Amino acid sequence: MDHRLIAAASCLAILMASPTLAADVPAIVIHAGHLIDTQTGKVLDDQTLVIQGDKITAVGPSASITVPNGAQRIELGNATVLPGLIDVHVHLTANASDEGYNGLTVTPAREGINGVANAKKTLEAGFTSARNVGAGAFSDVALRDAINQGEIEGPRLQVSGPPLGATGGHADDNLLPFEYHYVSEGAADGPWALRAKVRQNAKYGVDLIKFMSTGGVLSHGDSVGGQQLTQDEMNAIVEEAHMWGRKVAVHAHGASGIKGAILAGADSIEHASLIDDEGIKLAKAKGTYLSMDIYNDDFILGEGEKNGIEPASMEKERMIGKLQRENFAKAFKAGVKMAFGTDAGVYPHGDNAKQFAVMVRFGMTPMQAIQTATVNSADLMGWGDRVGRLAPGYFADIIAVKDDPIANVKALEKVSFVMKGGVVWKSAP
Numbered sequence: 001m002d003h004r005l006i007a008a009a010s011c012l013a014i015l016m017a018s019p020t021l022a023a024d025v026p027a028i029v030i031h032a033g034h035l036i037d038t039q040t041g042k043v044l045d046d047q048t049l050v051i052q053g054d055k056i057t058a059v060g061p062s063a064s065i066t067v068p069n070g071a072q073r074i075e076l077g078n079a080t081v082l083p084g085l086i087d088v089h090v091h092l093t094a095n096a097s098d099e100g101y102n103g104l105t106v107t108p109a110r111e112g113i114n115g116v117a118n119a120k121k122t123l124e125a126g127f128t129s130a131r132n133v134g135a136g137a138f139s140d141v142a143l144r145d146a147i148n149q150g151e152i153e154g155p156r157l158q159v160s161g162p163p164l165g166a167t168g169g170h171a172d173d174n175l176l177p178f179e180y181h182y183v184s185e186g187a188a189d190g191p192w193a194l195r196a197k198v199r200q201n202a203k204y205g206v207d208l209i210k211f212m213s214t215g216g217v218l219s220h221g222d223s224v225g226g227q228q229l230t231q232d233e234m235n236a237i238v239e240e241a242h243m244w245g246r247k248v249a250v251h252a253h254g255a256s257g258i259k260g261a262i263l264a265g266a267d268s269i270e271h272a273s274l275i276d277d278e279g280i281k282l283a284k285a286k287g288t289y290l291s292m293d294i295y296n297d298d299f300i301l302g303e304g305e306k307n308g309i310e311p312a313s314m315e316k317e318r319m320i321g322k323l324q325r326e327n328f329a330k331a332f333k334a335g336v337k338m339a340f341g342t343d344a345g346v347y348p349h350g351d352n353a354k355q356f357a358v359m360v361r362f363g364m365t366p367m368q369a370i371q372t373a374t375v376n377s378a379d380l381m382g383w384g385d386r387v388g389r390l391a392p393g394y395f396a397d398i399i400a401v402k403d404d405p406i407a408n409v410k411a412l413e414k415v416s417f418v419m420k421g422g423v424v425w426k427s428a429p
Contacts, residue, residue, distance in 0.1 A: 027052050027071040028422060031062060032400060033078035038374040039389055041367045043406060047081070051396040054421035059390050074424075076400050076417060082370065083390050084128025084155075084397030084420060085412070086377035087352050089249075089270055089291050089341025092118040092143060092154075093135040096299070096348050099218060101175055102308035108137035115143040119154025121350035124426050126415035128397040129156040129378070129387050131341075133210045133249050133270065134163040136185065141205045153425060156397075158207035158381055160249065162186035164197045164237060165212035169228035170251060174220040186211075191236035194229075198240040209241040210249045210270075214257035217300075217316045218309060218346070224316045225254030225274050234264040247382065249291070253320065255279055262288050268380055270341060273324035275331060283336045289380045291341030292328045294362065295355035297321030299347035329363040339380045340373035353412040356405075366409040396422040 028051040035047035048065040050058040058065055067073075093111035095118070106114075115135075122130060132140040140159035147154040164186040165171025172187040186201075188194050198209055213229050215222035222228070229237075234250075241248045242265065250261040253273040261269055262282045268289040269275075275283070275290070283290060300309065300317045309317075332338055342355045359369040378388030386395050400417035418426035 025053050027057070027068040028074060028396075029065075029067050029071045030074045030076060030081065030398065030419075032076040032081040034080040034404070035059070035390060036080060036082040036367075036370060036405070037390070038083055038371055039391070041371065043080070049081070049390060049396075049398065051419075051422050054396055054423075056390060056392055056394050056396050058392060079400040079402055079416065080404055080411075081390070081398055081400045081417075082405075083374050083388055083394075084399050084418070085126050085353070085373045086129040086340060086381070086388060087122070087127050087342055087344060087373070088131040088268065088339045088377045088380055089133050089293060089343050090122065090130045090349070090352075091134055091343070091345030092122065092130070092132050092157075092349065093139045094345035096303070096346060097307050099304065099346075100220075100308035100310045100313070103173075104175060108139055111136055111139040112142060115139060116146075116152050116154075118345070118349040119143060119147060119152065119157075122344070122352065123153055123155050123420065124415075124418060125350045125352055126399040126412065126418055127155050127352055128399070128418070128420045129381070129383065130158075131208065131249070131381060132157055132159040133208075133251075134160060136162060138162070138204045138206075144207075145205075155420070156383075156387065156395075160208050160210040161201045161204060161206040163210040163212055163251065164188065164194060164201075166228045166233075168222075170212040170214070170216035170219040170222060174222075189233075191232050194233055194237050195240040198237055198244065198246075202244045202246060206246065208247045208249060209237065210251065211237050212251040213261045214252050214254040216251065216253065217320060218313050220310065220312075223254075224320055225257070227254055227257040227260065229257075229260075231260050231264070234260050234266075238264040238266055247380075262286055268339060268341075271324070271343075272331070273320045273327065275327050277330075280331050280334050280336055283331065284334060287337060289337045289339045289376070290328075290331055291339045291380075292324060292331075293341055293343040293346075293355070294325050294328050295358045296343050296347045297324070298358075299351075303347075325358070325362050328359075332363050337376065337380075338372045339377045340369075341377075351413075353415070356409045356412050360409050366406045369409060370405065370412075395420075402428075
């Protein structure tokens with residue numbers, strides 16, 4: 001990272017704080033051969049964008065755009081530009097090498113350091129917004145704040161802090177023996193105890209609430225699809241979270257836990273691996289988003305054991321991966337809302353875009369896959385008025401790729417230009 005860009009970002013933040021000075025910031029003009037309009041699903045040729053401060057002020061055919069005097073010009077040639085991508089299911093404070101018993105050595109301080117490194121990788125991969133859904137000791141809250149204050153590089157973040165769930169369930173760490181009497185910070189039992197956990201997370205600054213309604217692939221000693229919270233407990237969490245103005249993301253693999261979470265009013269179901277026909281109908285009727293991490297099966301089966309994943313968890317992944325992909329195809333074909341969530345941290349950060357090709361393989365067009373990671377995910381986050389599109393009034397979160405991602409969606413795995421909020425964080429030599 002060029003330290004001059006960091007300095008520029010800091011100066012820009014100071015300037016934008018003053019309405020008088022903001023108008024004096026030179027405009028930036030970007031020209032590119034092609035632009036993806038994520039709202040209409042069209043590719044537009046010979047496009048120019050005008051940026052003032054951290055927002056887009058104009059975008060359209062180059063011949064129709066008036067270039068402000070003294071504007072800085074960025075020429076991207078025949079590249080394709082599109083909005084910064086969004087991943088709604090990441091774990092920036094975790095690394096893929098810290099699975100199973102390896103994770104017992106990871107301290108909250110180490111989580112914070114991981115977050116700084118992984119936030120930069122994520123931004124440079126073209127993901128300018130993300131939801132961090134699960135982190136210990138509110139380390140993701142500190143990460144978000146440091147990014148917002150311009151101290152470190154990273155995407156715009158919404159964060160959940162510690163995920164909530166039942167004692168002994170997927171939100172609890174079950175790797176230590178009884179004599180340690182260890183219970184994870186998000187574990188609780190009963191509607192009112194779980195409401196208290198929601199309030200605690202809200203107190204310490206989270207943007208959303210995440211809870212676990214079923215077991216998981218990487219948790220010790222539970223059934224991946226087994227329901228772990230009662231309907232009353234799920235209802236209480238969602239009601240409390242919404243009362244505090246927080247959306248709710250629910251880890252759910254099994255069919256009953258998925259349906260219970262949807263009935264409780266969850267905003268998104270994460271993984272949704274074993275969703276059945278009734279669950280698909282419910283999700284569509286309720287407008288619930290599915291965030292299905294269908295890439296990481298490849299990484300877990302290929303690299304999981306050497307990263308510390310237990311044999312029992314590897315067996316769970318072998319059982320569930322193919323079914324999840326088949327159910328992804330069924331849910332998408334049925335018209336369920338789809339967001340782009342990858343579970344980054346289970347695989348190496350920065351490889352988020354590898355999921356696009358898998359989404360296309362299982363039924364989406366490249367444009368539909370791109371829309372999941374732009375307008376759809378922006379809508380899920382409640383940020384549909386500021387990110388996910390290249391339009392006047394939106395943040396100048398802009399990426400570019402050399403090759404055509406509509407012809408070959410793998411082009412998104414090689415992002416050559418990244419701008420976030422009007423500041424260039426990555427550009428081709």
